[in-house]
Amino acid sequence: MIGLLTEVGKRIATRWFTEVLLPGLLLVAVIGCAAALGHGQALDSDALVAATERVWARLRGHPVRWAVELALAVAAAGLMGIAARGTGGLVQRFWLRERHLLPQPARFTSRRWSRHHRALTAASRHGVEPVRAYLPQRPTWMSDRLRLIEARIHGQYWFSATLAWPRIWLLVSEEVHAPVRQARARFDEACVLAGWSIPYLLVGLYWWPACLIGLTTTLVAWRRARLALDEFATLVESTIDIHWRTLVTALGVTISGDAVTAEEAALIEDRLHKGA
Numbered sequence: 001m002i003g004l005l006t007e008v009g010k011r012i013a014t015r016w017f018t019e020v021l022l023p024g025l026l027l028v029a030v031i032g033c034a035a036a037l038g039h040g041q042a043l044d045s046d047a048l049v050a051a052t053e054r055v056w057a058r059l060r061g062h063p064v065r066w067a068v069e070l071a072l073a074v075a076a077a078g079l080m081g082i083a084a085r086g087t088g089g090l091v092q093r094f095w096l097r098e099r100h101l102l103p104q105p106a107r108f109t110s111r112r113w114s115r116h117h118r119a120l121t122a123a124s125r126h127g128v129e130p131v132r133a134y135l136p137q138r139p140t141w142m143s144d145r146l147r148l149i150e151a152r153i154h155g156q157y158w159f160s161a162t163l164a165w166p167r168i169w170l171l172v173s174e175e176v177h178a179p180v181r182q183a184r185a186r187f188d189e190a191c192v193l194a195g196w197s198i199p200y201l202l203v204g205l206y207w208w209p210a211c212l213i214g215l216t217t218t219l220v221a222w223r224r225a226r227l228a229l230d231e232f233a234t235l236v237e238s239t240i241d242i243h244w245r246t247l248v249t250a251l252g253v254t255i256s257g258d259a260v261t262a263e264e265a266a267l268i269e270d271r272l273h274k275g276a
Contacts, residue, residue: 019192020085024077027084027199034207042208080199088188088195095191095225096146100139142226145233153240158265161240163272168240168247176243180235186228194221 036051037044059066133151138144153161169177197217204211248255251271255264 020081021074021077023084023196024079024081025073027080027196027203028073028077030200030207030210030213031203034203034210037207039206039208084195084199085192086195087198088192091194091198091221092188092191095140095142097140097143098138098147142229145229149233149237152237157240157244157260158262159260159268160272161237163269164240164244164247165236167250167272168243171246171250172239172243176239180232180239183228183232183235187225187232190221190225190228193224194218197221 033048037047041047059069133155134148136144138147150161153159153164194217197214200210200214200217204214245255248260248268251268253264253268253271260268
């Protein structure tokens, strides 16, 4: 038990060091550059060297002051890392929100809706019936991608993916769990990366290179989040497609044919929803 706790402590410390402290120290260094240079001398290396020499002259020969300021820098880095990870949670909620922040739909949502509507209209000319439930309904692509899981599963099997997924997750093996967990972890990491971009954008108000770092980080995080969430949604939907019969059997419902009928789906929903 002591060995196990020691190993867990090492892993936690290593993860905290690499994911919180090191990025926080980098942000502290950027803040120091912003304070020393500002917009006027943003890329002046001589001014940065002169500011560093002034700091060194102030600390040289004062080990106590050196230790105190180093401890303050490490503490500030840790706090900034914790704050950035918390901000990443807010970014995730923003990307996955179900409602518009303003009364009128956002311009990007309207464009997505128009693009999908044109595609479905073109398909209807060839005898393909448009599926209105597949049109964008939420303010972000990521939120709509998760909504499509429910829409597509309900359209195919007549029962709720939201209710079925936790039960299927308990029935499938760890080999199925692993890729789903990994995709979700990549999405969470992308949200944390987006959380780190916000402090850089704020520092960019005083030192414009930090703004470039923040914008680049935001774009990279957004792209990674889209790819990871699309993979996660695809894996969840695929798992339900492959293992829905396992769930139905576990619930004690008999399927008469190859597909679920509306009556059988209503019985499944009743079992999942406890008659509510």
